[in-house]
Amino acid sequence: MRHGSIPGASGRVRPLTLLGDPVLHTACEEVTDFGPELARLIEDMFATMYAAQGVGLAANQIGVAKRVFVYDCPDDEDVRHLGHVVNPRLVEADGVTVRGPEGCLSLPGLEAGTPRFDHAVVEGVDLRGEPVKVHGTGWFARCLQHECDHLEGGVYTDRVTGWRRRRVLRAAARASWNA
Numbered sequence: 001m002r003h004g005s006i007p008g009a010s011g012r013v014r015p016l017t018l019l020g021d022p023v024l025h026t027a028c029e030e031v032t033d034f035g036p037e038l039a040r041l042i043e044d045m046f047a048t049m050y051a052a053q054g055v056g057l058a059a060n061q062i063g064v065a066k067r068v069f070v071y072d073c074p075d076d077e078d079v080r081h082l083g084h085v086v087n088p089r090l091v092e093a094d095g096v097t098v099r100g101p102e103g104c105l106s107l108p109g110l111e112a113g114t115p116r117f118d119h120a121v122v123e124g125v126d127l128r129g130e131p132v133k134v135h136g137t138g139w140f141a142r143c144l145q146h147e148c149d150h151l152e153g154g155v156y157t158d159r160v161t162g163w164r165r166r167r168v169l170r171a172a173a174r175a176s177w178n179a
Helices: 036-051 138-151 162-174
Strands: 056-058 068-074 080-103 111-125 131-137
Touching: 036 056, 036 068, 036 080, 056 138, 068 138, 080 131, 080 138, 111 138, 111 162, 131 138
Parallel strands: none
Antiparallel strands: 056 068, 068 080, 080 111, 111 131
């Protein structure tokens, strides 16, 4: 990705990995090669996220088991946050726990009330290996936690309990994409 270019503009839209695919349920590997292949992956991830009308996307959601995610997500004040994190670590998740609607590009058309903290901090590096630290509140904090969960092999349904969990998993089993 060239500095100053529109993220994803030169990327290729890749097929999304859907719930049940083993790559979504396995912790991703650290990125060690910071060359053109990583830059291409990030471009493709932005293109795929925008095509699917998402606000975040982890690499394993396009079948790549690497620790990378991209985001273009507002917070609760409608401030837009745009970027990517390579080898992210969720270093803070605190504040009030809020149960809010959460969906996922790997479970198209479904959502469930999912508890998340309203503040999160993620540390990692960018595509050149330079350190980055991302602070999120509200909706953006939810996004950061959601994408970090993906890279650990989790999906939001793992955090949902009771009737909400039963309802969303039944809907996933009946979904046309789960044929």
